[in-house]
Amino acid sequence: MSNHDHNAHGDANAHGSMKSYIIGFVLSIVLTILPLVIVLNDLMSKTATIIFILIMAALQFVVQLFFFMHIRDEKKPRFNMIALIFGLVILLTVVAGSIWIMAYNVVG
Amino acid sequence: MAHTATSSHDKGHGHGHDGHDHHDHESIKVFGFWLFLITDVILFGTLFATFAVLRLSTDGGPTPDEMFKMPGVIAETFILLTSSFTSGIAVLQMHKGNKKGLIGWLAVTALLGASFIFLEVYEFIELVHEGVTIGTSAYWSAFFTLVGTHGLHVSVGLIWMVGLMIQLARRGITPVTQRKVNIISLYWHFLDVVWIFVLTVVYLMGVM
Numbered sequence: 001m002s003n004h005d006h007n008a009h010g011d012a013n014a015h016g017s018m019k020s021y022i023i024g025f026v027l028s029i030v031l032t033i034l035p036l037v038i039v040l041n042d043l044m045s046k047t048a049t050i051i052f053i054l055i056m057a058a059l060q061f062v063v064q065l066f067f068f069m070h071i072r073d074e075k076k077p078r079f080n081m082i083a084l085i086f087g088l089v090i091l092l093t094v095v096a097g098s099i100w101i102m103a104y105n106v107v108g
Numbered sequence: 109m110a111h112t113a114t115s116s117h118d119k120g121h122g123h124g125h126d127g128h129d130h131h132d133h134e135s136i137k138v139f140g141f142w143l144f145l146i147t148d149v150i151l152f153g154t155l156f157a158t159f160a161v162l163r164l165s166t167d168g169g170p171t172p173d174e175m176f177k178m179p180g181v182i183a184e185t186f187i188l189l190t191s192s193f194t195s196g197i198a199v200l201q202m203h204k205g206n207k208k209g210l211i212g213w214l215a216v217t218a219l220l221g222a223s224f225i226f227l228e229v230y231e232f233i234e235l236v237h238e239g240v241t242i243g244t245s246a247y248w249s250a251f252f253t254l255v256g257t258h259g260l261h262v263s264v265g266l267i268w269m270v271g272l273m274i275q276l277a278r279r280g281i282t283p284v285t286q287r288k289v290n291i292i293s294l295y296w297h298f299l300d301v302v303w304i305f306v307l308t309v310v311y312l313m314g315v316m
C-alpha cells in the first residue's frame with residue numbers, strides 16, 4: 001500500500017487523466033484525417049498542401065508530446081525538454097541542410 | 109490489488125530506508141531513455157534527409173504514385189494511432205494499481221502493433237512481387253530503408269512489450285516495472301510520431 005500512496009504524492013501530475021488521453025486521441029485523429037482528405041481529393045495547390053500537411057504533422061507531434069508523453073509535467077530542471085530541443089535543432093539542421101545543399105548541387 | 113500491495117511491500121523490506129534514492133535512480137533511468145529517444149530522432153532525421161534528397165531519383169523506373177496503395181497505409185496509420193492511445197490507457201491502469209488492466213491494455217497495444225507490422229510486411233511483399241525492390245532505384249533504396257527502420261523499431265517494441273507483460277505477471281507493479289511501463293509507452297508514442305512523419309513525407313507527398 002505504501003507504494004500506492006507514494007505514487008499518489010510523487011507522480012500525481014506525471015501521468016495525466018483519462019480525459020486528457022481522450023482529448024489527445026481525438027485531436028490526433030482529426031490531425032490525421034484533415035491531411036488525408038485534402039491530399040486524396042486535391043483540394044489545395046501543391047505548395048499549399050505541402051505546407052499544410054507538414055504543419056498538421058508538427059501539431060500531431062505536439063499533441064503526442066503534451067497529452068501522451070506529459071512533457072509539461074516534468075519537474076525543474078527540465079532536462080528531458082532541453083535534450084529534446086537539442087535533438088530537434090540537430091534534426092532540422094540535418095534535414096534542411098541536406099535539402100538546401102542538394103538543391104544547388106548542379107554539376108557543371 | 110491485494111497481491112500487488114503485498115509484493116511491493118515485500119520488496120520494500122530489502123531497501124525500505126533508501127526508498128527515496130531508489131525513486132531518484134528510476135527517474136535518472138527515464139532521463140537516460142529520453143537521451144536514447146533523442147539519438148533515435150537524429151537517426152530518423154538522417155534517413156528523412158536522405159529520402160528528401162532522393163525523392164525524385166527513380167531512374168526512369170516505377171514512381172511512388174504508381175506503386176502506393178493508400179487504403180493499406182491509412183489502415184496502418186489509424187491502427188498505430190489507436191495503439192498509442194491504448195498504451196496510454198495501460199499507464200493509467202498502472203497508476204490505479206490495476207495489474208490485470210495494465211497487462212490487458214498492453215496486450216491490446218501489442219496486438220495493434222502486430223497488425224501494423226503485418227500490413228507493412230504485406231505491403232513490402234506486394235511491392236517486391238510487382239518488381240520494386242530496395243535495389244530498383246535510389247528512391248526505393250531510401251524508401252525501404254526509412255520505412256523498414258521504423259517497422260524494425262515497432263517489431264523490437266513488440267518483443268519488448270511481450271517480455272514486460274510476462275515480467276508484470278510475475279512481479280506485479282513495483283517501482284522498477286512501473287518505470288519500465290512508463291519507458292515503453294514513451295517509446296510507443298515516439299514511434300507513432302515518427303510514423304505520422306513517414307505518412308506525411310513519404311506517402312502523402314508521394315501520391316500528390
